[in-house]
Amino acid sequence: MNVNVTAIKVDNGVNVEALLAARAALTEAPEAARFKWRATCEWVNGTHSRSTVQGFYGLGAEQSHKQAFYYDADHPELFAADDNGATPVEYVLVALASCLTAGVAAVAQNRNIQLRSVKATLEAGMDLQGILGIDSEVRNGFDGIKVTFYVDADATPAEIAALVAQSQKRSAVFDIVTNPTNVTVEVA
């Protein structure tokens, strides 16, 4: 037994106490847990668009990010476009990567595991015969996504694997990508 061990408070920058308090509060008031997330998108030219994210609804009231966030999307020059931003499908990868990574940090905090670094690489196959209408048997979207995590933390390999697994289990974007979500598209 090492009697010189000093208790070091783990700090991954996640306020788990606040999240646990929120969970307790929302268990008592489930209506407050019903959020609405929003984005608006304006066509710029060609395949270039600019989306804005700012307001959302939650805790029974209109809410707002500290500032508006703007995201340009476009197609690359390969498709005779101007490459003013990531493609829409790459934004899906950003969504999935950031959701799983935030989850790893939150779960690590809750399990008292100090993270030093977390990196994820994502690769998604897509056969363009789908969106180009060449082969109706080929889907428009990804044929699969592979995510690889590189985690440096004060934890065993098994603990790190469990962290990543728990993040996946609670990830909103992982659910959205792996399961069907109903989308209605209307013209005003």
Added chain:
Amino acid sequence: MNVNVTAIKVDNGVNVEALLAARAALTEAPEAARFKWRATCEWVNGTHSRSTVQGFYGLGAEQSHKQAFYYDADHPELFAADDNGATPVEYVLVALASCLTAGVAAVAQNRNIQLRSVKATLEAGMDLQGILGIDSEVRNGFDGIKVTFYVDADATPAEIAALVAQSQKRSAVFDIVTNPTNVTVEVA
């Protein structure tokens, strides 16, 4: 019959000729149509991460955007986070909005319809009882997404509705969100 009509070339900034040539070329060489899209994500602190999008694979070779694109994601202050960027789920809405909007522009060009403006608003419901683990019957992701398009174009309402419908039919992100996609998550 109006004999004073002058043929005006429609220009939505989409090089449809190049896209149609690509479709013809890829029909002959389907292997070139197999793309791989990528993103890498580095944890910054707390729920804040920064994703990078630059390289991809297609037309049988490694490709690159003109520059690297960086995307910060975070949770809002409401969740005791620092709000350094949109939330991961909002990035999904950006992906869907930009994909459908690029499609509207491309289809309009192909149908010889001049666009003046295109705007889309998206709203997605999400019950946080899912990701917080309060109720295992509640899914982690969106309970649905509503997209509303506002299109000003030299076209009838029926033609505009058909534009939006065709964009939806060929949208990679619409397919990814509405249908299941396999995701494998590994720890290196």
